[in-house]
Amino acid sequence: MAANTASAWTESRVGYASNSLYIASCTVLADTGNYAAYSLKTPRGLNVAKPWTLIAYFSADPVATGTALLNLWGGYSDDFVMATTPGAAAITATSGGHIKELCDNTTTLLVTLPWICQITPNSFNSEGAVADVVTVAAIASGPKVRVPLMPYYAVGIDVAANVLDAVTAYYKIIQAKD
């Protein structure tokens, strides 16, 4: 096993000129035998005080013999970073912690059907009590979560009982910034 490779976030805009949206993309190459593979902290262009869309999909089932979860971590200082020690079973971060599970099973389904999740910060005062949707079984209802406001986030997959297969994870953030 070796360290995973998380790319830097690339930022651009997509859409028809006057209505274009902010988009940031990154890839994470999980090396065989690791228990987790996380992105770098979210980029400067994300306005964490406003809702955003997270898209996640994978080159293959991240763990063919078990269940890999898609999780959201949050960082409370500028040095927030997910640990990348190869083979470490415990998932840790510098200056951050686990916020919540975004998807209960990153199955083969997510190779062809991306997980498109509405993320609404808890400080955004106009949308309230609609329940989170984080199970693959309910994907048709539209994945969604409310999240605690944090300066930084990281997304990634991890497994409890097995180790990840070699897989590439693709993450995209979309936001209306104005």
Next chain:
Amino acid sequence: MAVNTASAWTEKRAGYGGNSLYVAECTVLAAVANRTCATLKTPRGLNVKRPWTLYFITSADPDAGDTVTLSLWGGWSDDFVMTNTSGLTTAAATDGGKILQLCDNFETLLTTLSGAFHFTPNSYPYGGVVADVVAVSGRANGFKVRIPVMPYYAFVAQSGSVLDAHTETFKIIQL
């Protein structure tokens, strides 16, 4: 079976002078025996950051022998396009994915009683806590969904078996 035919979106305004609204319309002709059919990506005139209305109607039950769902797909690049090839069994897209199911049964009812959906982007700071309504049995409550903001959208019908020949009409209305 053959390739479905999705028209380009036509854009205009409708309504009295100073209060007129933006309207975009397209049709999709589903060829017999395909399992899915889809529109092109939403047009330039739609402001994806603001709420909009989707009106949809079908010329006939899309599949008399099975249940057809209507779903919303979203695209994250300018290349976003739904696959509309002949014999396609499952909806697929370039640079896009399924967001959620809009209607659980795209049926005969919708040949005479159209569906009219409220779409509210998640980033829109008003219109709050109302739960989604996506079941035909609940249509009297008014179809509605909050959706993740995306640069482009498309509307996709998917049958459990194969579609009958029919025409779907979609209209987008926005202030």
